Amino acid sequence: MxxxxxxxxxxxxxxxxxxxxxxxxxxxxxxxxxxxxRKVYHSWENLWAFYPIYGFVGCVVLVFVASWMRLILMRDEDYYDSPETADKADLAEKAEIAGKAENTAAVLHAGDKHVRD
Structure with a gap:
């Protein structure tokens, strides 16, 4: 179903x-x-279909500017996580998690002793 x-x-x-x-x-x-x-501020606003043409040209310019900016601003796929640093970061993260787990176990164990006393 x-x-x-x-x-x-x-x-x-x-x-x-x-x-x-x-x-x-x-x-x-x-x-x-x-x-x-309509109240017009510039003489070219009296042209037939001025605003649709203006909007279309604006969108085309926006696409071209965005594609130009993409060439400048684009980064590699692994920009934030390059292979060299990924292994070190993974090891550091695992060590940190293991350290937290050991500390938590030690605190809980110490807490148990204090509660029982």
Missing amino acids: NIEKTHLFDNPKNVKRLLYALYFCCGLLVVLDFVIK
């Missing part, structure tokens, strides 16, 4: 409905752009 929970967008019909709703909203905004008089 393997019943999986279905989510809203697991059904392809729901995905199509969402896309149609988004298309409708985009079309409505284009129509409203002709109807509603």
Whole structure:
């Protein structure tokens, strides 16, 4: 009895409905752009489809800048845990855990003696 929970967008019909709703909203905004008089601050804002073009160019620039930054900021996969330090760190961690376990056992044992006295 393997019943999986279905989510809203697991059904392809729901995905199509969402896309149609988004298309409708985009079309409505284009129509409203002709109807509603906007207050513009610069003359280029009067151009038809200025804001969609501006948004598209902004996204493209963002992708190019991010790919350029990736070349500078990207580190190796084992940047924080290089093979040379990994073995030393693992040994130190194991020794620390063992030391804590010994200390805990000694404290518990000493505590037992004190409680019994």
